[in-house]
Amino acid sequence: MMLVFFAYFALVSIASGVLTVSLRHPVHCALALLALLLHVSGLFILLNAEFLWAVQVIVYVGAILVLYLFVLMLMNLKTDERYFHPSALYFVGPAVLGGVYVLFLLLQSPFDGAKGTAPASAVLQDGDTYAVGIKMFSDHILQFEIVGIFLLGAIIGAIVLAKTPKPLDPKEERL
Amino acid sequence: MIPLSAYTAVSAVLFMTGLLGVLVRRNFIIVLMSVEMMLNAANINLVAFSHYLESMAGQLVALFVIAIAAGEAAVGLAIIIVVFRGKISTNVDEMNLLKW
Numbered sequence: 001m002m003l004v005f006f007a008y009f010a011l012v013s014i015a016s017g018v019l020t021v022s023l024r025h026p027v028h029c030a031l032a033l034l035a036l037l038l039h040v041s042g043l044f045i046l047l048n049a050e051f052l053w054a055v056q057v058i059v060y061v062g063a064i065l066v067l068y069l070f071v072l073m074l075m076n077l078k079t080d081e082r083y084f085h086p087s088a089l090y091f092v093g094p095a096v097l098g099g100v101y102v103l104f105l106l107l108q109s110p111f112d113g114a115k116g117t118a119p120a121s122a123v124l125q126d127g128d129t130y131a132v133g134i135k136m137f138s139d140h141i142l143q144f145e146i147v148g149i150f151l152l153g154a155i156i157g158a159i160v161l162a163k164t165p166k167p168l169d170p171k172e173e174r175l
Numbered sequence: 176m177i178p179l180s181a182y183t184a185v186s187a188v189l190f191m192t193g194l195l196g197v198l199v200r201r202n203f204i205i206v207l208m209s210v211e212m213m214l215n216a217a218n219i220n221l222v223a224f225s226h227y228l229e230s231m232a233g234q235l236v237a238l239f240v241i242a243i244a245a246g247e248a249a250v251g252l253a254i255i256i257v258v259f260r261g262k263i264s265t266n267v268d269e270m271n272l273l274k275w
């Protein structure tokens with residue numbers, strides 16, 4: 001059963017990733033990205049990361065993607081006739097070859113390492129949100145504060161950048 | 176039980192697709208979307224290793240990655256709006272000046 005769900009989420013996320021890169025109209029690309037993000041959040045559920053699933057759906061799909069769609073519709077772009085970079089053909093062949101080689105190596109390698117202190121049974125006992133919260137506010141509180149400052153800076157930067165510049169002529173201001 | 180290498184394979188394919196999108200697309204907004212796709216591929220890797228190696232650190236880093244993706248989207252889209260106001264285009268090939 002897990003395998004069926006994994007195959008579905010993996011295949012659909014890869015397919016919508018390819019569509020995001022290859023579709024012509026930017027709004028269609030954004031909708032393909034929506035499908036990609038939702039299916040990646042499904043992969044998070046399979047990995048016992050319910051809190052990240054919720055964050056992915058709320059922050060990525062609910063906030064970031066809506067911001068992209070908002071800007072796309074604000075600009076009302078015409079679709080370019082040639083929407084790929086002219087040198088695209090030189091990239092695609094080597095990239096596909098390299099990707100197949102990397103996949104071959106990945107599927108062979110037996111990943112392993114030192115086990116940590118949070119086995120799945122312990123996480124499931126109190127819930128993933130509890131485990132993430134305890135870990136974040138005990139060991140990683142400094143990083144949490146840094147991310148908070150970073151987001152504040154990003155908000156202020158975005159407002160300063162996108163503000164309408166003042167007209168140079170004072171007469172124009174009255175109109 | 177799904178092996179860990181299956182998750183890394185999905186993540187590698189998504190990352191490759193996003194990298195290709197950054198390199199070949201000419202629309203700035205779609206380039207930013209491809210960057211989001213690459214960040215998501217990294218997140219799959221982080222959460223998969225976090226699950227299989229039984230440590231919460233991977234999920235925390237994935238959360239920070241999501242926060243940084245949000246900041247990047249906000250600032251990147253603001254820059255796109257500024258450039259679009261100056262010249263009516265979002266083609267990356269036409270943005271070759273720092274100031275005009």
